Amino acid sequence: MNEVTKIDGIxxxxxxxxxxxxxxxxxxxxxxxxxxxxxxxxxxxxDVAHAKIKKIDIKNAQSAPGVIGVFTGDDIAAxxxxxxxCGWVVPCRDGSATKxxxxxxxxxxxxxxxxxxxxxxxxxxxxxxxxxxxxxxxDYEELSPVVDFENAGDGAQIHDEVPNNCxxxxxxxxxxxxxxxxxxxxxxxxxxxxxxxxxxNAMEPRxxxxxxxxxxxxxxxxxxxxxxxxxxxVLAAFMFAIPESKLRVIAPDVGGGFGSKIYVYIEEAVxxxxxxxxxxxxxxxxxxxxxxxxxxxxxxxxxxxxLGLDENNKIVGLRVDTVCxxxxxxxxxxxxxxxxLHGTLLSGQYDIPAIYTNVKGMATNTVNVDAYxxxxxxxxxxxxxxxxxxxxxxxxxxxxxxxxxxxxxxxAFPYQTQVALQYDIGDYEPHLDKAMEMxxxxxxxxxxxxxxxxxxxxxxxISSYIEACGLAPSAVVGALGGRxxxxxxxxxxxxxxxxxxxxxxxxxxxxxxxxxxxxIVADKLGIPMENVEVVHGDTDKTPFGMGSYGSRSLAxxxxxxxxxxxxxxxxxxxxxxxxxxxxxxDIDFKDGKFVVGGTDKEKAFGEIALAAYVxxxxxxxxxxxxxxxNAFYDPTNFVYPSGTHxxxxxxxxxxxxxxxxxxxxxxxxxxLVNPMIVEGQVHGGIAQGIGQALxxxxxxxxxxxxLTASYMDYCMPRADDLPSFKVGYTTTPxxxxxxxxxxxxxxxxxxxxxxxxxxxIDALSPLGVTDMSMPATxxxxxxxxxxxxxxxxx
Amino acid sequence: MGEISLKLNGKLETRDVADNTxxxxxxxxxxxxxxxHVGCDTSQCGACVIHLDGVSVxxxxxxxxxxxxxxxxTIEGLADGDELHPMQEAFHENHGLQCGFCTPGMVMxxxxxxxKNKDISEDEIREGLEGNICRCTGYHNIVQSVKxxxxxxxxxx
Numbered sequence: 019m020n021e022v023t024k025i026d027g028i029x030x031x032x033x034x035x036x037x038x039x040x041x042x043x044x045x046x047x048x049x050x051x052x053x054x055x056x057x058x059x060x061x062x063x064x065d066v067a068h069a070k071i072k073k074i075d076i077k078n079a080q081s082a083p084g085v086i087g088v089f090t091g092d093d094i095a096a097x098x099x100x101x102x103x104c105g106w107v108v109p110c111r112d113g114s115a116t117k118x119x120x121x122x123x124x125x126x127x128x129x130x131x132x133x134x135x136x137x138x139x140x141x142x143x144x145x146x147x148x149x150x151x152x153x154x155x156x157d158y159e160e161l162s163p164v165v166d167f168e169n170a171g172d173g174a175q176i177h178d179e180v181p182n183n184c185x186x187x188x189x190x191x192x193x194x195x196x197x198x199x200x201x202x203x204x205x206x207x208x209x210x211x212x213x214x215x216x217x218x219n220a221m222e223p224r225x226x227x228x229x230x231x232x233x234x235x236x237x238x239x240x241x242x243x244x245x246x247x248x249x250x251x252v253l254a255a256f257m258f259a260i261p262e263s264k265l266r267v268i269a270p271d272v273g274g275g276f277g278s279k280i281y282v283y284i285e286e287a288v289x290x291x292x293x294x295x296x297x298x299x300x301x302x303x304x305x306x307x308x309x310x311x312x313x314x315x316x317x318x319x320x321x322x323x324x325l326g327l328d329e330n331n332k333i334v335g336l337r338v339d340t341v342c343x344x345x346x347x348x349x350x351x352x353x354x355x356x357x358x359l360h361g362t363l364l365s366g367q368y369d370i371p372a373i374y375t376n377v378k379g380m381a382t383n384t385v386n387v388d389a390y391x392x393x394x395x396x397x398x399x400x401x402x403x404x405x406x407x408x409x410x411x412x413x414x415x416x417x418x419x420x421x422x423x424x425x426x427x428x429x430a431f432p433y434q435t436q437v438a439l440q441y442d443i444g445d446y447e448p449h450l451d452k453a454m455e456m457x458x459x460x461x462x463x464x465x466x467x468x469x470x471x472x473x474x475x476x477x478x479x480i481s482s483y484i485e486a487c488g489l490a491p492s493a494v495v496g497a498l499g500g501r502x503x504x505x506x507x508x509x510x511x512x513x514x515x516x517x518x519x520x521x522x523x524x525x526x527x528x529x530x531x532x533x534x535x536x537x538i539v540a541d542k543l544g545i546p547m548e549n550v551e552v553v554h555g556d557t558d559k560t561p562f563g564m565g566s567y568g569s570r571s572l573a574x575x576x577x578x579x580x581x582x583x584x585x586x587x588x589x590x591x592x593x594x595x596x597x598x599x600x601x602x603x604d605i606d607f608k609d610g611k612f613v614v615g616g617t618d619k620e621k622a623f624g625e626i627a628l629a630a631y632v633x634x635x636x637x638x639x640x641x642x643x644x645x646x647x648n649a650f651y652d653p654t655n656f657v658y659p660s661g662t663h664x665x666x667x668x669x670x671x672x673x674x675x676x677x678x679x680x681x682x683x684x685x686x687x688x689x690l691v692n693p694m695i696v697e698g699q700v701h702g703g704i705a706q707g708i709g710q711a712l713x714x715x716x717x718x719x720x721x722x723x724x725l726t727a728s729y730m731d732y733c734m735p736r737a738d739d740l741p742s743f744k745v746g747y748t749t750t751p752x753x754x755x756x757x758x759x760x761x762x763x764x765x766x767x768x769x770x771x772x773x774x775x776x777x778x779i780d781a782l783s784p785l786g787v788t789d790m791s792m793p794a795t796x797x798x799x800x801x802x803x804x805x806x807x808x809x810x811x812x
Numbered sequence: 813m814g815e816i817s818l819k820l821n822g823k824l825e826t827r828d829v830a831d832n833t834x835x836x837x838x839x840x841x842x843x844x845x846x847x848x849h850v851g852c853d854t855s856q857c858g859a860c861v862i863h864l865d866g867v868s869v870x871x872x873x874x875x876x877x878x879x880x881x882x883x884x885x886t887i888e889g890l891a892d893g894d895e896l897h898p899m900q901e902a903f904h905e906n907h908g909l910q911c912g913f914c915t916p917g918m919v920m921x922x923x924x925x926x927x928k929n930k931d932i933s934e935d936e937i938r939e940g941l942e943g944n945i946c947r948c949t950g951y952h953n954i955v956q957s958v959k960x961x962x963x964x965x966x967x968x969x
Binding site for chain 2 (some may be wrong): 045219220306529694702731736742
């Protein structure tokens with residue numbers, strides 16, 4: 019590598035090029051954009067969880083000050099606009115299909131959760147729209163709400179199309195082989211765990227600004243999306259039945275997503291529809307309460323686990339029976355999250371000869387549940403790593419050693435799991451060893467004893483996780499019920515002076531693509547990074563692409579860019595051969611120069627670019643002018659990041675407060691493009707996992723009212739709830755893509771909850787505490803301590 | 813309705829606004845400076861923090877009318893032309909931001925904290941940021957940024 023690439027190529031912690039606009043208040047988020055003549059939308063939402071709508075009276079609202087229009091589900095239905103669709107379905111055990119009830123944009127005859135939209139009011143100002151909505155009179159016939167998802171089958175039927183409120187009942191693995199393995203096991207460890215319900219809480223609330231141009235019958239939608247092309251496809255093809263070319267979707271700066279901004283929400287579609295209806299741009303911005311009520315939530319599982327061990331404490335079989343809550347309607351990826359993104363991960367890092375899982379997806383009168391950072395993989399990791407820790411305790415082994423003897427050995431890759439996935443490569447002991455070293459595992463008992471002197475209970479907890487990301491091989495996706503391909507696209511345009519514009523189908527909402535992607539291009543072409551511009555987020559500018567989620571941007575989007583650059587280099591070699599009067603086979607590309615091997619004849623990359631656009635001396639008879647290439651990259655397998663996180667906590671028995679005192683994360687993400695950005699992703703993921711384990715819980719009461727609908731009630735992690743983190747790496751480059759990269763966005767959120775809960779249980783183990791549910795709030799921990807003491811006193 | 817005049821980033825701004833207009837709406841909607849963000853409706857998230865007469869204030873929590881005649885600095889007014897404020901520079905150097913949405917409030921809170929306490933400790937930083945929520949960074953790099961910013965602003969820690 020030449021000096022330039024050493025500074026800012028692959029592997030360098032280059033400072034982010036996108037920072038300055040955000041640091042100076044010049045970012046452009048959707049709510050920062052306004053259009054002349056725009057009206058504001060406000061959605062009247064159901065305040066009951068389950069009811070028939072007998073009558074909606076909009077008369078008074080229509081004549082309210084500033085109100086331009088009031089519309090209900092009947093108006094949408096009259097224009098035959100469809101609702102959001104489910105992007106992935108699975109077959110049921112009985113051979114039937116996933117039940118897919120309709121999801122009207124505005125309620126049609128029934129409301130199914132608190133927050134379900136009933137009407138939209140458009141007015142000159144947001145305040146007038148809200149005041150107008152208050153004048154709408156809705157007459158409900160209340161029905162019995164279904165909130166407890168474990169018993170939802172016995173509740174009132176929410177959709178005619180979904181008998182027993184069960185969307186699907188799915189299985190994976192060999193049930194008989196697993197039953198045989200468990201019946202022959204020397205010991206069976208049983209555990210029931212709950213994965214608590216979370217609200218993603220990207221700091222930027224959702225927002226949409228739609229406008230209609232009646233000169234060419236086209237729409238433009240600015241929206242808070244992680245995947246503007248998917249939004250365009252769903253809106254145009256499935257909801258409005260208009261050509262994609264008549265809808266431009268722009269996702270400008272987006273203030274975090276974490277999965278919650280993948281899907282097309284009803285508000286976006288209603289704004290698009292209404293912009294034509296009233297002939298003015300329509301803007302809607304969620305306030306935080308609406309975000310809590312209507313953004314898709316995450317997790318919400320109960321898992322019954324049985325793990326069988328032989329006489330050597332080796333795992334012989336695993337059975338997991340899961341019931342999960344999918345809410346009132348089937349959101350886009352709600353079905354795949356608890357099935358193929360969850361059941362397929364149940365082998366973890368372990369050599370498990372027999373696995374079977376059954377998952378039931380239930381409908382309830384709560385908002386939809388879909389992907390949230392990790393999406394299925396945190397749930398799999400949580401149940402498995404809690405069970406591993408419990409098993410180690412029950413057989414009296416050190417939890418680290420118990421994991422070690424059950425790891426898939428290094429020489430067993432590629433490793434075919436019993437739950438469909440084939441891990442291409444991995445090496446698990448090194449990250450366990452390194453994490454133990456980072457946290458000084460061997461001296462932990464001294465620290466526990468020292469803490470005890472201060473009256474504190476200190477504990478340590480391990481989590482060794484694996485995830486499948488870099489979604490995804492399209493053929494596999496299709497075979498498993500996915501309705502989309504999951505390749506990624508890139509277009510690399512070399513400008514006449516040799517600068518580069520990269521157009522990517524990925525979308526950055528905090529991940530730093532403008533920097534990371536530019537590093538890849540700069541490194542491969544041997545040019546300065548500042549000569550590379552990355553364009554994303556606008557369907558009029560970028561090639562059709564699948565967007566960012568599932569830790570796929572680098573593995574899939576970065577690989578597409580890398581492939582497009584390879585094509586640029588290949589074409590450039592042809593041009594160089596012509597200019598240098600040499601054979602193409604003799605041209606080497608190195609350090610940004612095309613050199614005739616063994617000579618000093620060379621052309622710089624910029625000279626090739628100029629020749630391509632000013633083709634006066636150019637092989638026009640065999641080669642087109644210009645230098646711009648597209649690539650669509652479809653991976654051949656998932657990529658499999660893995661790692662070990664170890665948490666150390668202190669519990670104050672007087673208050674039940676759990677303090678995270680140390681954290682070691684050692685991850686194998688394959689090759690790193692920008693270690694600084696990777697580390698930031700790990701930090702953020704761990705914080706969300708600690709949030710899940712200690713603080714966060716979305717709670718509906720028995721009437722289906724969301725009790726945690728503000729930051730007063732839903733406890734987000736604050737700076738003083740968290741420690742600083744020790745982050746380290748091991749490296750087995752992925753064999754799936756040329757860059758050797760895996761994915762790092764979700765790992766922290768996947769790894770951390772079981773590490774933390776295992777540490778809390780370890781801290782309280784001297785008291786006989788063996789279980790703790792998430793979130794381990796002070797009240798819950800304090801009660802566990804009190805209960806253990808009263809047991810001891812009896 | 814009523815006329816409100818205040819100094820915003822050194823410039824006198826006068827607008828005729830409804831009496832119940834929040835300061836943050838005055839800044840965003842009426843003056844058009846959109847760097848100050850709104851992330852919640854309960855004064856918890858801190859994305860809207862500005863400086864009012866040198867004190868950090870959540871602009872969603874006071875009426876524009878209460879700021880009549882005040883001297884207000886928003887994130888747009890922090891840098892000196894093209895030269896970033898040392899705290900902005902520190903956030904850049906230490907990867908103290910990801911999606912950028914909470915960043916204006918974080919930086920404004922950090923500047924005030926450090927102005928009051930140049931030798932600020934890590935615990936004091938974490939406690940001081942209690943009113944600013946970030947969902948991306950896990951705060952680790954924000955804390956590092958504030959420490960580095962404090963050093964650039966003359967602190968000894």
